[in-house]
Structures are given as structure tokens and as C-alpha cells.
Amino acid sequence: MSDACLTCGACCTWFRVSFYWAExxxxxxxxxxxxxxxxxxxxxxxxxxxxxxxxxxxxxxxxPGQQVGCSIYPLRSSTCREFQAGEARCNQLRQARGLPALPAPDAAPQ
Ligand code: SF4
Ligand code: SF4
Structure with missing residues (x-):
């Protein structure tokens, strides 16, 4: 998680986080x-x-919105790994929760 994620958690409390069962x-x-x-x-x-x-x-x-963490961070799915802080869906969720927008992510996943 980026530093901003540690006080957010919006994406972990909104989307259906689905992925291939073999993960x-x-x-x-x-x-x-x-x-x-x-x-x-x-x-x-x-x-x-x-x-x-x-x-x-x-x-x-x-x-969420205060202090959060992922208890399986090193083991999380590709869906979670590919979701990047600062991407459009992230900032839409943050805006809906009154949190400031983040800069767009670099090309490389975090
Ligand atoms: S919505 Fe964005 S800032 Fe919030 S936890 Fe998810 S990736 Fe991080
Ligand atoms: S596995 Fe971790 S990063 Fe993925 S949605 Fe759950 S708490 Fe968030």
C-alpha cells in the first residue's frame, strides 16, 4: 500500500475483489x-x-479513512496488486469520501 492507502482503504471496502481461483x-x-x-x-x-x-x-x-492495513499484503491477489493508488477509480472513491486526490501513478505497479 502507498502511504496514502494507509489512511484510506476505500478500494478494499467498495469493489468485489475477484480473481482466478488458482491464485x-x-x-x-x-x-x-x-x-x-x-x-x-x-x-x-x-x-x-x-x-x-x-x-x-x-x-x-x-x-477505513483513518488507519488501515492489509493482513495478507505479500500474498494478495493480482487484482489487488494491479489496482494503483492515484488511478481514476482510486480517486473517484477518495473524492466520494472527502479525501484529496492523488497524483496519477507511474507506469510501474507499486
Ligand atoms: S482507494 Fe486508492 S488510496 Fe485508497 S486504499 Fe485504494 S488505492 Fe489506496
Ligand atoms: S486483500 Fe488486502 S489489498 Fe486486497 S482488498 Fe483485501 S485488504 Fe485490500
Whole structure:
């Protein structure tokens, strides 16, 4: 998470965080703890807590908008890795929560 993420957490409490099931540790080479996920289709799982609204990822620790952290940060899915602080969806969520916009990310994932 970027420094700004540590006082935000908006994306972890809004989107359905889904990804290919083989990213879970139920599959060789997978990392995301399978017990923190829920099947949503034959090939996709979602982080528990994000499959319905109001969403809150089960791996999110802390209080959104104040201080948060991801309890599985090194093991998180590609969906989480690819979501970048400062991208349009990030800033839309931040704006909706009264948080200042962030500069657009560099090309390289954080
Ligand atoms: S919405 Fe943006 S700033 Fe907030 S936690 Fe997600 S990536 Fe970080
Ligand atoms: S796994 Fe971590 S980064 Fe991904 S949505 Fe959950 S708390 Fe956020």
C-alpha cells in the first residue's frame, strides 16, 4: 500500500475483489489464503466480505479513512496488486469520501 492507502482503504471496502481461483493457496503456486475467499463462478473467487454490499474485505485491518492495513499484503491477489493508488477509480472513491486526490501513478505497479 502507498502511504496514502494507509489512511484510506476505500478500494478494499467498495469493489468485489475477484480473481482466478488458482491464485489461492489451494492451488500449487497460489498465494491468497483460500479460506479468505468465496467462489463466485466456476473459475473465479472473491475476497470474503467483498462479494456483496456493503463490502469490506476480510483481510482489511483497521478503520477505513483513518488507519488501515492489509493482513495478507505479500500474498494478495493480482487484482489487488494491479489496482494503483492515484488511478481514476482510486480517486473517484477518495473524492466520494472527502479525501484529496492523488497524483496519477507511474507506469510501474507499486
Ligand atoms: S482507494 Fe486508492 S488510496 Fe485508497 S486504499 Fe485504494 S488505492 Fe489506496
Ligand atoms: S486483500 Fe488486502 S489489498 Fe486486497 S482488498 Fe483485501 S485488504 Fe485490500
Amino acid at each position: 489461492t493457496d489451494a492451488h500449487p503456486g497460489g498465494t491468497v489464503p483460500a479460506h479468505l475467499t468465496i467462489p463466485i463462478s466456476p473459475h473465479l473467487v472473491a475476497m470474503r466480505g467483498t462479494e456483496s454490499k456493503p463490502a469490506r474485505c476480510v483481510a482489511l485491518q483497521g478503520e
